[in-house]
Amino acid sequence: MFEHTSWGKLSRLRRIVANDGRSLMLAIDHGYFMGPTHGMERPAEAIADLVPHIDSLMLSPGILTSCVDPAFKGGIVLRASGGNSILEDDIDNEGLILSAREANRLNASAIAVSIYIGADHQHQSLLNLANAINEAAQFDLPVLAVTAVGKKLKDKKEKRYLSLSSRIAAEYGADIVKTYYCEGFEEVVAKTPAPIVVAGGPKLDTYHDVLELCYNSIQAGAIGVDMGRNIWQSDYPSAIIQGVKGVLHENLTVKEALELVDGLIGDATRRKSKFEVTEEDIKTSAIH
Ligand code: 5RP
Numbered sequence: 001m002f003e004h005t006s007w008g009k010l011s012r013l014r015r016i017v018a019n020d021g022r023s024l025m026l027a028i029d030h031g032y033f034m035g036p037t038h039g040m041e042r043p044a045e046a047i048a049d050l051v052p053h054i055d056s057l058m059l060s061p062g063i064l065t066s067c068v069d070p071a072f073k074g075g076i077v078l079r080a081s082g083g084n085s086i087l088e089d090d091i092d093n094e095g096l097i098l099s100a101r102e103a104n105r106l107n108a109s110a111i112a113v114s115i116y117i118g119a120d121h122q123h124q125s126l127l128n129l130a131n132a133i134n135e136a137a138q139f140d141l142p143v144l145a146v147t148a149v150g151k152k153l154k155d156k157k158e159k160r161y162l163s164l165s166s167r168i169a170a171e172y173g174a175d176i177v178k179t180y181y182c183e184g185f186e187e188v189v190a191k192t193p194a195p196i197v198v199a200g201g202p203k204l205d206t207y208h209d210v211l212e213l214c215y216n217s218i219q220a221g222a223i224g225v226d227m228g229r230n231i232w233q234s235d236y237p238s239a240i241i242q243g244v245k246g247v248l249h250e251n252l253t254v255k256e257a258l259e260l261v262d263g264l265i266g267d268a269t270r271r272k273s274k275f276e277v278t279e280e281d282i283k284t285s286a287i288h
Contacts, residue, residue, distance in 0.1 A: 001195050001223070005175075008140030013175065015075035015109040016056045016142075022248045023176075023197055023224030025056045026241070029079040029112070030228060030285070032060045033091050038281045039233035043067040045272065049238040050231065053245045058112060058144075058226055061098055065106070075109035077144055077226075081128050086287060092116035092150045096128050100135040110175065111136060114148040117165040118156070126172070133173045144226075145169035146199075147179040151287050157201075159184040163191045170194040178226050181217050189221035200227035202286035207240055211257045214247045224248055229285060237271050239264035 001021060002013055017023045028047060030037045040046050044067040047057070056075030057068065064076060080098040084091045094114060103111045113132045115125045125148075133143050147165035149156055157180040169177045170192050179188065181198045189196055198217040204210050210230045217225060227244065234240045243261035246252035252260065 002175075006140050009142055009175070012075075012109040012140065013142050016077065016176070017195070017223060018055050018249065020249060021223060022218070023056065023195075023226075024054050024241075024245055024248050025058050025075070025077060025197060025224065025226040026050055026054045026231060027058045027199070027226045027228035028063065028232070029059050031063065032079050032082045032097075033085050034285060034287075035085070037229075038275075038277050038285050039229065039237075039271070041275050046232050046237070049269070050241050053238070053241045055224075056109060058228075061102070061106060076107065077110045077112050078103050078106065078108045080111040080132055081113040081125070081146075086284060090119065090150045090152050091288065092119035092121040092125060092148070094121065094125055094128060096132060100132065100139050100141050103136075104139040104141055108141065110142040110144050112144040112146055112178070114146040115165065115169055116148050116150055116153070117168060118153055118161070119150050126168070129169065129172050129174065142175035143173070144176045144178055144197075145172070145174035147177065149180075149288060154288055158182050159187050163188045166192040166194075166196065176223075181213055181220075181222075185217065185220040185222070195223045196221070197224045197226045198222045200225065200230040202288075203229045203233045203282075207234070207243065207261050208254065208258055210234075210240060211243050211247055211254045211261070214244050215254045215257075218248065232271070233285070235271055236261070236265045236269040239266075239269040 058077040060079040081094045082097040083095045243257040246257040
């Protein structure tokens with residue numbers, strides 16, 4: 001992994017990928033098009049008990065500067081594509097919202113750009129990735145490509161489609177590819193010559209499902225997860241994140257990780273809900 005990488009880029013990547021070659025990235029960037037998403041209404045409070053357990057944070061620049069302590073030692077992956085909201089028909093009409101120069105100034109470890117293969121704005125999203133990679137090269141700044149599906153393609157999370165998207169991202173020069181897990185995921189990994197992290201997707205029914213997703217992803221060759229809603233929309237976020245960390249960094253089985261999570265469930269790890277959450281909020285936050 002990262003054999004042909006320059007020292008500067010490697011140094012940044014080492015803040016995202018731990019010594020064991022695994023990566024636990026906490027995704028909290030959803031607000032860049034979903035606004036105050038259920039569970040992430042107040043980012044500083046929502047991440048306070050989570051940051052000790054993660055390798056990096058994936059977030060938008062405004063949340064970094066307003067909600068994250070500059071003493072945070074982990075990796076910082078800044079959302080660099082955007083320009084849309086959930087009020088549009090779909091969310092694939094993106095441009096670049098953050099320059100590599102600004103990301104460098106913010107001490108980012110990487111920038112993240114979404115591509116929407118097969119969507120109306122596929123072409124523009126691919127140019128966004130290409131432009132970001134070319135610009136980021138000047139700063140030895142790694143680029144994480146996000147194979148996004150938007151609203152219309154959300155049922156296309158299967159190996160043919162995900163291999164196509166992930167391979168295109170690697171062909172453009174992405175340093176890490178974020179995609180979804182699917183049946184036959186080994187094939188997606190095998191056909192993508194770049195390290196892969198798996199997105200969590202909408203909230204799953206049980207902690208067992210979340211841990212199994214992480215476990216299966218690693219077994220299939222992913223280097224880690226970039227997970228959001230399944231952590232911070234859960235009732236016990238700091239319990240489940242420790243289970244995920246156990247699977248990734250301590251090679252726990254699903255059963256062992258579940259026992260760990262069960263033992264951590266209690267008042268200390270409970271999510272402090274302060275806002276009314278409607279069925280509509282939950283449905284909206286599951287659109288991609
Ligand atoms: C938003 C994203 C998210 O970072 C990504 O979907 C991971 O979060 P989740 O685990 O909630 O799916 O790219 O567009």
